[in-house]
Each structure stands twice: as structure tokens, then as C-alpha cells.
Amino acid sequence: MLILGIESSCDETAASVVRDHTEVLSNVIASQVEEHKLYGGVVPEIASRRHCENILWVVQKALDEAHVTLEELDGIAVTYAPGLIGALLVGVNFAKGLALAANKPLVPVHHIAGHIAANYIAHPELKPPYLCLVVSGGHSHIVEVLSYTEFRVVGRTRDDAAGECFDKCARAMGFPYPGGVHIDKAAQKGDPGAFTLPRPKIAGNEYDFSFSGLKTAVINLLHNTQQKGETLDHNDLAACVQKTISDVVTEHTMRAAVDLGYNTIAVAGGVSANSGVRKAMTAMCEKKGFSLHLPPLSLCGDNAAMIACAGSYNFDAGIRADAGLNAYATMSLEENVPENP
Ligand code: KG4
Numbered sequence: 082m083l084i085l086g087i088e089s090s091c092d093e094t095a096a097s098v099v100r101d102h103t104e105v106l107s108n109v110i111a112s113q114v115e116e117h118k119l120y121g122g123v124v125p126e127i128a129s130r131r132h133c134e135n136i137l138w139v140v141q142k143a144l145d146e147a148h149v150t151l152e153e154l155d156g157i158a159v160t161y162a163p164g165l166i167g168a169l170l171v172g173v174n175f176a177k178g179l180a181l182a183a184n185k186p187l188v189p190v191h192h193i194a195g196h197i198a199a200n201y202i203a204h205p206e207l208k209p210p211y212l213c214l215v216v217s218g219g220h221s222h223i224v225e226v227l228s229y230t231e232f233r234v235v236g237r238t239r240d241d242a243a244g245e246c247f248d249k250c251a252r253a254m255g256f257p258y259p260g261g262v263h264i265d266k267a268a269q270k271g272d273p274g275a276f277t278l279p280r281p282k283i284a285g286n287e288y289d290f291s292f293s294g295l296k297t298a299v300i301n302l303l304h305n306t307q308q309k310g311e312t313l314d315h316n317d318l319a320a321c322v323q324k325t326i327s328d329v330v331t332e333h334t335m336r337a338a339v340d341l342g343y344n345t346i347a348v349a350g351g352v353s354a355n356s357g358v359r360k361a362m363t364a365m366c367e368k369k370g371f372s373l374h375l376p377p378l379s380l381c382g383d384n385a386a387m388i389a390c391a392g393s394y395n396f397d398a399g400i401r402a403d404a405g406l407n408a409y410a411t412m413s414l415e416e417n418v419p420e421n422p
Pocket residue numbers: 091196216217218219220243244245247248259260261262265350351352354355356381382383
């Protein structure tokens with residue numbers, strides 16, 4: 082089975098051809114990060130325009146590199162939610178046009194289901210059910226992966242996502258966008274015990290997260306130091322931010338795993354590239370005897386191979402869309418069925 086995946090939910094225009102669910106034949110990514118860096122974050126209008134400019138050659142390159150023709154495809158999978166609405170619309174409309182012209186089934190994919198599926202590419206032995214920690218720029222979820230296409234979200238962020246917190250702390254510290262990776266690098270040289278940062282517990286759901294207090298604490302610490310004319314070691318602060326986020330996401334995931342009876346765990350999303358999160362999850366899973374699956378660094382961030390992989394499983398489950406498919410800026414992973422399947 083050959084599935085073309087198309088991804089345009091944020092600032093990466095990506096296309097990929099995947100054979101039999103997990104064999105990646107091509108994985109093309111046109112990143113806009115250098116341009117958005119000038120503004121300290123993603124500018125939605127610019128993102129949409131760049132997707133329009135890039136999508137045709139990105140898809141063509143993905144087909145060429147895979148040595149696959151449009152006719153040979155079994156289906157065209159596309160991210161339809163969640164994300165920047167203008168950005169999503171470019172991918173969705175391109176995929177709709179292509180599916181119509183080539184007379185191929187159109188398969189809608191939820192972006193977070195895509196991130197989760199990145200693990201199947203790297204670890205074909207991983208099979209549902211298992212528990213997945215999803216940590217990205219827009220989401221922090223603890224998800225029961227019930228099947229390849231069914232999910233139950235048992236923990237979620239009440240405010241900022243883990244990646245958003247990394248990026249906002251990094252911005253306050255003067256690092257360029259996206260700051261998560263800069264915190265990761267600086268943290269290697271810092272003391273994770275230098276500062277005590279807040280680790281809020283959420284009344285009512287002990288698997289939920291809240292990261293806005295951590296971000297505020299970091300901003301206040303930086304302001305207070307500046308006002309006193311003192312300097313603060315940014316490597317130490319980066320190490321403390323990373324340790325706090327890594328510990329919190331790991332503790333909550335472990336608690337959920339024990340309570341809900343899972344001993345197979347996966348991590349997904351851009352923040353799964355973070356060395357602190359990877360180390361903390363690895364150490365805790367070893368201690369508890371859980372089997373842990375981490376995506377390779379190349380598949381942690383946004384890419385279309387993960388969309389094609391998730392799309393292959395959606396295809397198997399009979400999930401289809403027609404020319405009426407819309408894009409959605411927000412969409413729960415649980416109600417992940419488009420209006421007109
Ligand atoms: O999954 P993703 O590529 O996009 C969304 O779907 O949101 O995640 C992007 C997020 C950004 O916040 C970025 O700073 C963060 O992942 N990120 C990292 C690292 N690499 C990417 N955060 C911490 N450490 C990293 N090494």
C-alpha cells in the first residue's frame with residue numbers, strides 16, 4: 082500500500098510517500114523557520130503564503146524521490162486539524178484537488194495522531210494499546226492509544242503546552258525562535274539544582290499539566306535580577322527549566338501508566354527531541370520495568386512521513402473524506418472524525 086502524506090499545519094510544508102504503513106520512501110520538508118525567526122515566532126499570514134509557494138514542488142519532490150507516480154498511490158492523506166487555519170487550508174485544498182484529479186481516496190489525519198504514528202515508523206513492533214506522552218509546541222497530552230485510530234486523552238495542559246513553555250522561557254532569556262532546542266543546548270552546561278521553579282499540581286486531575294506558572298517564574302527571576310543590576314547564569318536557568326518540565330511530564334505519565342495499567346509507553350511531538358525529557362523518561366521506565374518508545378530525532382518535529390503513516394492506518398479503518406473536507410484550528414484527538422467522512 083502506498084500513501085502520500087501532506088502536512089502544512091504550522092511552519093513546515095512537508096510531503097512523504099510511505100509504503101505498507103511504516104516504510105518511508107521519501108520525506109521532504111520545506112521549513113520556514115528562518116523567516117519566522119525574524120519575528121520571534123510564527124506569523125500565520127507568512128506561513129500560509131509560503132505553504133502556497135512550496136506545496137507543489139514539495140509534493141512533486143516526495144513522489145520523485147520515492148519513484149512513485151500519482152497513479153500508483155492508494156490514497157492521499159492530509160493533516161486537517163489542529164493548527165493554523167490558513168496554513169492547514171493550503172494542505173487540505175491541495176490534497177482535495179490532487180485526490181479529485183487523480184481519482185484517489187482522500188484520508189484526513191489529525192496532526193497529533195500523526196505525531197503518535199511517528200513511533201510506528203521507528204518501532205514497527207509497537208502496537209496499541211499503550212500510553213503516549215504527547216509534548217509539542219501546541220499540545221501536552223497523556224493519551225491512551227486504544228487502537229491505531231482511537232484515542233482517549235487522560236491528561237492535558239490547562240494553559241501553556243510544554244513546547245510553548247520552552248519557547249517562551251527561551252525568548253525571555255534572549256534565545257532565537259524556536260527556543261526549545263537552545264534551552265536544551267544551554268542546559269548541558271548548567272546546574273539543574275541552581276534554582277527552584279514551580280511544579281504546580283492540578284486539583285481534580287493529577288495527570289493534567291500547567292506550565293504558565295513556570296514561565297512566569299522564569300520571567301520574574303530574569304526581571305528581578307536585571308533590576309538589581311545582577312547577572313544570572315543562563316545555562317543554570319536553562320538546566321532548571323528543562324529539569325522541571327522533564328520531571329513533571331515524566332511523573333505525570335508514570336502515574337497515569339501505573340493507575341491505568343500500562344507498561345508500554347511512547348513519547349511523541351517536537352519536545353520528544355529534548356534530551357532531558359528523553360533521559361527522564363528512559364530512567365523512569367527502566368526503574369519501573371516499562372518498555373519505552375522514543376521517536377528518532379528526525380521524526381520528532383513536524384514531518385509528513387508521520388502523516389502518511391497515520392493516514393495508512395486511517396485508510397485501513399475506512400476513514401475517508403470528500404471534497405467537502407474542511408480544516409479546523411482546534412479539534413480534540415478524541416472527536417477525530419471529520420464532519421463528512
Ligand atoms: O511538534 P512540533 O514540531 O510542532 C507542533 O506540533 O507544535 O513541536 C515544536 C515544539 C517547539 O516548541 C520547539 O521549541 C520544541 O518543539 N522543541 C524542543 C526541542 N526541539 C523542538 N523543545 C525542547 N528541546 C528540544 N530539543
